[in-house]
Amino acid sequence: MKALILVGGYGTRLRPLTLSTPKPLVEFANKPMLLHQLEALAEAGVSHIILAVSYRAEQMEKELKHVEEELKIKITLSVEPEALGTAGPLAFARDLLNQDTDPFFVLNSDVICEFPFKDMIQFHRHHGKEGTIMVTKVEEPSKYGVVVYDVENGQIKQFVEKPQEYVSNKINAGLYIFNTSILDRIELKPTSIEKEIFPVMAADVQLFAMELKGFWMDVGQPKDFLTGMCLYLNSLKQKNPSLLHEAGSGIVGNVLIDSSAKIGSNCRIGPNVTIGPDVVIEDGVCIKRCTVLRGAHIKSHSWLESCIIGWRCTVGNWVRMENVSVLGEDVIVKDELYINGGRILPHKSISQSVPDPQIIM
Amino acid sequence: MFKAIILIGGPLKGTRFRPLSLEIPKPLFPVAGFPMIYHHIAACCQVKGLKEIILIGFYQPNDALNKFIISAQQEFKIQIRYLQEYTALGTAGGIYHFRDQILTGNPQCFFVLNSDVCGDFPLQDMLDSHKKNPDGSIGTVLATEATRQQSLTFGCIVEDQNTHEVLHYAEKPETFVSTLINCGIYLFSPLIFQTLEKAFKSNLEENYNFDFNIPSKEVIRLEQDVLIPLAGDGKLFVHQTKRFWSQLKSAGAAIYANRHYLAIYQRTGSKQLAKNGENKPQIIGDVFIHPTAQVHPSAVLGPNVTIGRHVVVGEGVRLRESIVLEGATLQDHCCILYSIVGWHSTIGVWSRVEGTPNDPNPNKPFAKLEIPSMFTTDGKLNPSITVIGSDVQVPSEVIILNSIVLPHKDLAGCYKNQIIL
Numbered sequence: 166m167k168a169l170i171l172v173g174g175y176g177t178r179l180r181p182l183t184l185s186t187p188k189p190l191v192e193f194a195n196k197p198m199l200l201h202q203l204e205a206l207a208e209a210g211v212s213h214i215i216l217a218v219s220y221r222a223e224q225m226e227k228e229l230k231h232v233e234e235e236l237k238i239k240i241t242l243s244v245e246p247e248a249l250g251t252a253g254p255l256a257f258a259r260d261l262l263n264q265d266t267d268p269f270f271v272l273n274s275d276v277i278c279e280f281p282f283k284d285m286i287q288f289h290r291h292h293g294k295e296g297t298i299m300v301t302k303v304e305e306p307s308k309y310g311v312v313v314y315d316v317e318n319g320q321i322k323q324f325v326e327k328p329q330e331y332v333s334n335k336i337n338a339g340l341y342i343f344n345t346s347i348l349d350r351i352e353l354k355p356t357s358i359e360k361e362i363f364p365v366m367a368a369d370v371q372l373f374a375m376e377l378k379g380f381w382m383d384v385g386q387p388k389d390f391l392t393g394m395c396l397y398l399n400s401l402k403q404k405n406p407s408l409l410h411e412a413g414s415g416i417v418g419n420v421l422i423d424s425s426a427k428i429g430s431n432c433r434i435g436p437n438v439t440i441g442p443d444v445v446i447e448d449g450v451c452i453k454r455c456t457v458l459r460g461a462h463i464k465s466h467s468w469l470e471s472c473i474i475g476w477r478c479t480v481g482n483w484v485r486m487e488n489v490s491v492l493g494e495d496v497i498v499k500d501e502l503y504i505n506g507g508r509i510l511p512h513k514s515i516s517q518s519v520p521d522p523q524i525i526m
Numbered sequence: 527m528f529k530a531i532i533l534i535g536g537p538l539k540g541t542r543f544r545p546l547s548l549e550i551p552k553p554l555f556p557v558a559g560f561p562m563i564y565h566h567i568a569a570c571c572q573v574k575g576l577k578e579i580i581l582i583g584f585y586q587p588n589d590a591l592n593k594f595i596i597s598a599q600q601e602f603k604i605q606i607r608y609l610q611e612y613t614a615l616g617t618a619g620g621i622y623h624f625r626d627q628i629l630t631g632n633p634q635c636f637f638v639l640n641s642d643v644c645g646d647f648p649l650q651d652m653l654d655s656h657k658k659n660p661d662g663s664i665g666t667v668l669a670t671e672a673t674r675q676q677s678l679t680f681g682c683i684v685e686d687q688n689t690h691e692v693l694h695y696a697e698k699p700e701t702f703v704s705t706l707i708n709c710g711i712y713l714f715s716p717l718i719f720q721t722l723e724k725a726f727k728s729n730l731e732e733n734y735n736f737d738f739n740i741p742s743k744e745v746i747r748l749e750q751d752v753l754i755p756l757a758g759d760g761k762l763f764v765h766q767t768k769r770f771w772s773q774l775k776s777a778g779a780a781i782y783a784n785r786h787y788l789a790i791y792q793r794t795g796s797k798q799l800a801k802n803g804e805n806k807p808q809i810i811g812d813v814f815i816h817p818t819a820q821v822h823p824s825a826v827l828g829p830n831v832t833i834g835r836h837v838v839v840g841e842g843v844r845l846r847e848s849i850v851l852e853g854a855t856l857q858d859h860c861c862i863l864y865s866i867v868g869w870h871s872t873i874g875v876w877s878r879v880e881g882t883p884n885d886p887n888p889n890k891p892f893a894k895l896e897i898p899s900m901f902t903t904d905g906k907l908n909p910s911i912t913v914i915g916s917d918v919q920v921p922s923e924v925i926i927l928n929s930i931v932l933p934h935k936d937l938a939g940c941y942k943n944q945i946i947l
Contacts, residue, residue: 431841431858449824449842449859451876451923466842466859468876468923482826483844483861485878485925501844501861503878503925520927520942 168270178386181493207236209282217254252358273339275385295371299340301381309336319373530570530637536584545915553641558787569647582620616745622722640710644783645771664761668711671892681708695757725751785830788812865912874922881912
């Protein structure tokens with residue numbers, strides 16, 4: 166089987182992290198975002214994965230070489246000369262997808278969940294129609310595209326974009342499986358699969374919905390990245406608790422710490438913290454609901470909550486950071502500063518507090 | 527023989543010092559580890575031949591003041607008395623009212639010090655220059671240079687450059703008069719009582735009435751009723767100082783004064799400042815730690831920090847430009863910057879208490895500390911020193927930024943730019 170991942174463009178929503186690293190390679194819970202999907206696909210028996218990219222293909226190609234060997238899969242980069250939306254990339258990769266008649270997966274690259282690909286294949290084969298969309302339940306459906314479908318058999322009746330009045334609490338989760346016949350519906354031009362292709366398929370009774378079990382999050386922006394990390398760590402605790410750091414001695418709740426990281430004494434780490442490789446946390450540091458990326462250095466007595474600390478950053482002594490502050494690569498925050506919702510671009514040295522949310526160029 | 531009078535005012539005054547002045551008479555608020563007027567007394571005791579210090583004000587007799595007077599008498603081996611005005615008599619009314627007590631023992635002259643200023647008062651120099659004034663001179667005013675703009679908020683003096691005679695005096699003028707400003711520190715000869723008597727009688731005459739709804743006033747204002755009439759008469763002189771001087775009317779000024787008094791300790795060796803050493807907290811710049819305070823060796827203090835009696839400073843605590851008052855507890859890893867932590871308050875672990883200084887612009891020569899208005903024109907609190915009142919509980923892991931917390935509060939979360947009633 167094959168899969169196509171919609172990697173897309175610049176990943177502007179996840180800046181300043183994506184100024185240094187293509188979004189699919191940004192580590193989510195100590196693993197590149199893309200790798201979560203690649204591993205799950207390989208596990209489900211997918212042998213050929215096409216990455217639809219329009220930006221920074223070389224860096225991706227280089228990084229993914231060893232993944233091909235490790236997961237025993239083939240990865241092809243489908244490099245688009247211009248952004249083609251969410252359907253155009255399928256048309257652009259038509260020849261690759263048409264190599265056989267097996268159905269193929271299509272994934273939004275920002276999505277994190279438990280990826281039940283085997284169940285999806287089974288469901289798709291069972292209804293026998295052209296496409297299956299995974300849907301997930303959300304609290305506030307008015308922010309999303311809502312899917313109305315028959316709960317009995319999953320047949321989709323209607324799509325409602327950002328409904329003002331409640332029609333359903335199920336939304337498109339960004340995970341699909343299609344028969345190759347869908348390619349006949351898509352032209353090679355910028356096209357939205359959600360708005361232009363799905364409604365037609367639903368009208369033809371060719372599109373079915375399957376409800377996703379467990380957590381789901383679009384982690385394409387910092388706030389949701391952190392929320393997604395909390396959900397992911399919680400799911401890890403249920404499914405694979407041995408990967409989490411054991412509680413006690415300053416570790417609270419679900420915490421993921423790379424074995425090469427060093428943690429000082431009298432710290433309080435957690436709940437919901439990911440600490441990457443080669444990170445150094447000095448004594449007396451408190452970290453809650455944060456991701457600390459590779460090589461970062463957090464000095465003594467600092468307090469961090471709801472932050473993403475970029476690669477090789479240095480956070481000084483007695484620094485307080487909160488409210489979805491994001492440090493790009495190699496940022497230095499001097500001692501005793503307060504950073505409230507600051508987005509700091511790479512290689513900056515910060516020597517003044519940022520008391521209100523703002524972007525520091 | 528000389529005497530000194532310190533004008534300590536009364537409970538209606540010092541409102542800009544709230545909530546700190548709610549707990550203790552403002553002149554007793556500790557700066558650099560000692561009450562504001564302790565520094566005045568220490569300066570007076572440097573003057574040779576000074577035999578008595580009289581505090582004049584309209585506070586009801588109270589424990590705090592009594593205790594302070596007793597301990598200061600013992601420390602400085604000098605007579606100190608508190609004379610209470612029966613009502614607020616103005617800046618010079620109390621001096622006139624207690625003229626007999628002041629003149630007992632025939633002092634050659636006497637100092638008058640306002641308690642709401644601080645500085646490195648050159649009292650001996652004032653006395654020396656006063657002695658050089660011509661016979662019949664009534665007083666010498668301590669003055670300092672201010673910026674043109676700031677001078678408008680002070681008493682402005684025009685002097686004769688050669689004789690240092692006061693040619694003209696204007697109190698808080700609307701337009702520019704002079705950059706030489708009145709420091710609120712004076713030296714008077716007993717001849718001043720003639721001027722005071724004249725002012726008292728004329729004020730009484732002007733304000734006297736038989737309407738019981740409008741009580742007659744017996745107020746004498748030192749600036750308007752004494753200095754202004756004396757200016758230009760060849761009887762009032764100026765002694766100019768270039769040493770540290772500031773008003774001390776707000777909490778922000780206390781942090782500023784704290785820094786300067788610590789620098790004086792450092793320079794004169796008059797008080798033991800904290801030193802670095804093995805198994806001792808790290809000290810940066812000037813830091814005063816009361817001997818009864820417990821400070822964890824992993825804490826980092828300074829510059830310009832004062833730790834009061836019985837204060838407990840936990841592991842990994844950071845303090846800079848702050849005053850921590852008696853009995854307060856700073857729990858592990860908290861960070862206190864530009865703040866005053868009130869008596870017996872507690873700051874929780876990993877909390878941050880931070881204020882904003884309103885220091886004079888160091889690039890402007892002669893700039894003085896300004897006392898900014900509390901609110902901006904659109905009604906927002908101006909960023910200033912954070913003040914945590916007495917007995918306040920600040921929980922763990924919060925930030926209290928540019929805020930004023932009134933006493934006995936149990937805070938629940940973070941506060942920024944707020945007054946917490």
